[in-house]
Amino acid sequence: MATATVFPSLLPLLFLARVCGLSVAFLVLFWALTFKSSFLNTSNSLPQQDLIYAVLHPVLMVIGFILLSGEAILVHRWLPGSRGLKKSVHLCLQGVALASGIFGIWTKFQVNDGIVANFYSLHSWMGLICVSLFGAQWLIGFLNFWHRGEIRTVRIKILPWHVFLGLYTYALAVATAETGLLEKLTFLQTQRNVSKHSTESMVVNSLGLGLALLSGFVILAAVSPKYQILQSKLLYSDSRCLAS
Amino acid sequence: MATATVFPSLLPLLFLARVCGLSVAFLVLFWALTFKSSFLNTSNSLPQQDLIYAVLHPVLMVIGFILLSGEAILVHRWLPGSRGLKKSVHLCLQGVALASGIFGIWTKFQVNDGIVANFYSLHSWMGLICVSLFGAQWLIGFLNFWHRGEIRTVRIKILPWHVFLGLYTYALAVATAETGLLEKLTFLQTQRNVSKHSTESMVVNSLGLGLALLSGFVILAAVSPKYQILQSKLLYSDSRCLAS
Known part of the structure; x- marks a missing residue:
């Protein structure tokens, strides 16, 4: 049964994910650098330093953490070479992403009034859970698949959980970013009278849509190849029931 | 190879999804009925009718659309009986969900200033894309799997796309709800001085976390059984490479 055509081949998916990723990176940089005044905390006495921290937060979380x-996630799909090399690059990239995420959260503590005062919004609650899950995933991944502290049967049992929780955490990070964008924009619109149809609003909305689209391409590319391999077995048994 | 233990069996997952779903339903009703004044548009002349529309929006979108x-999605996993029965119940439930989503969006046009004026926020953009995708999915599902307008090979090719896009749309609906909750709360906090640590803020944040958790359980339950069946084949070929 010709099942390779069920999902698009990997190359166009990787290409689309990268185009989306580059657009998202451009939009977040454009937003942060062009609309700097939106990031200023007017009540603070150190606007210049605050501005750097405030601008760094979305840049680090979107480019450093999510992209x-x-x-x-995609490394296992495109990097040529051995499985060991893929695992090393995956581990290193996720490590840098985790560091960016932690640094990105830390910047918020510098602008506002300490750590506890910051954790009032749904965005902050989701972000904390997301980075904690990400950290736990990284540690378990390191201990099991790279450091190989566990026996093989345990590693085999952990692998599908690692994949599912990894994709879930990634989707949660995107959802958290969406809430952050909307929180910032709603605040600007109600507090500083930024127009609802201004260029800034359009840039932030487009950034949010770009992130949603990107996550779809990344997750589809991550699950697609395995799905293809297994497709013939699945479809053969399912097609008579589901599609009949 | 004993792979049935890799993911939890379906029953606990379904139970957890339902507990989460009931908690989410309780929280959204508690929010809508207890903090009614938060939903009132102070500048409007018909507060009573506006209040009904404003309260209906989160209730319809969360209970009617998402839950x-x-x-x-879970019907294919728990409903006993023939595949035809499962498909019919799936189609009907998704139809009611779609109607709730459309009615839920319609309520927003009654409170504020017309249709176009409402589509300024990331929440509204995401919501429109989400309901459009949902409608297209329902129509394609009806034409292919229930009405059977296409030949079998086409149905077989469409099925994995239908599953992936269905789960993606569901996740997008949850992300859209999160942005809506944050938009409402940020507006209340900046415009009406609702305390960041008030009961209302905690209820809305818990509702957001409940939705994020619910989506995880539902998607895991949806992909888990197939994954289990295929696990032995997958793990046998992958375990030597990925976990070695």
Whole structure:
């Protein structure tokens, strides 16, 4: 049964994911660098330093955390070479993404009033859970698949959980970013009268849609090849029931 | 190879998804009925009618659209009986969910200033894309798997796309709801001085976390059984490479 055509081949998917990723990177940089005044905390006495921290937050979370971890997910699909090399690059990229995420959260503590005062919004709650899950995933991944501290049967049992939780954490990171974008924009619109149809609003909305689209391509590329391999077995048994 | 233990069996997953779903339903009703004044548009002349529309929006989108479509996804996993019965119940539940989603969006046009004026936020853009995708999925599902307008080979090719796009749309609906909750709360906090640590803020944040958790359980339950069946084949070929 010709099942290779069920999903698009990997190359166009990887290409689309990269085009989306580059657009998202451009949009977040354009937003952060062009609309700097939106990131200023007017009540603070150190606007210049605050501005750097405030601008760094979306840049680190979107480019450092989300885009880099998306690329780390895709490494198993595009990097030529041994499995060991793929695992090393995956681990390193996820490590840099995790560091960016932690640094990105840390920047918020510098602008506002300490750590506890920051954790009031759904965005902050989701972000904390997301980075904690990400850290746990990285540690378990390191201990099991790279450091190989566990026996083979345990590693085999952990692998599908690692894949599912990894993709879930990635999707949660994107959802958290969407809430962050909307929180910032709603604040600007109600507090500083930024127009609902201004260029800034359009840039932030496009950034949000770009992230949603990117996550779809990354997750599809991540699950697609295995799905293809197994497709013939699956479809043969399912087609008579589901599609009949 | 004993692979049935890799993922938890279906029953606990279904139970957890339902507990999460009930908690989410309780929280959205508690929010809508207890904090009614938050939903009032102070500048409007018809507060009573506006209040009904404003309260209906989150209730319809969360209970009618998200919870019902989650249950429709799970129907293939728990409903006893023939495949035809499962497909019919799936189609009907998704139809009711779609109607709730459209009605839920319609309520927003009654409170604010017309249709176009409402589509300024990332929440509204995501919501429109989500309901459009959902509608297209329902129509294609009806034409292919229920009405059987296409030949069998076409249906076989469409099935994995239908599953992937269905789960993606569901996740997008949850992400859209998260942005809606944050938009509402940020507006209340900046415009009406609702405290960041008030009961209302905690209820809405818990509702957001409940939705994120629910989506994880529903998607895991949806992909888990097939994954288990194929696990032995997958693990046998992958274990020597990935886990070695």
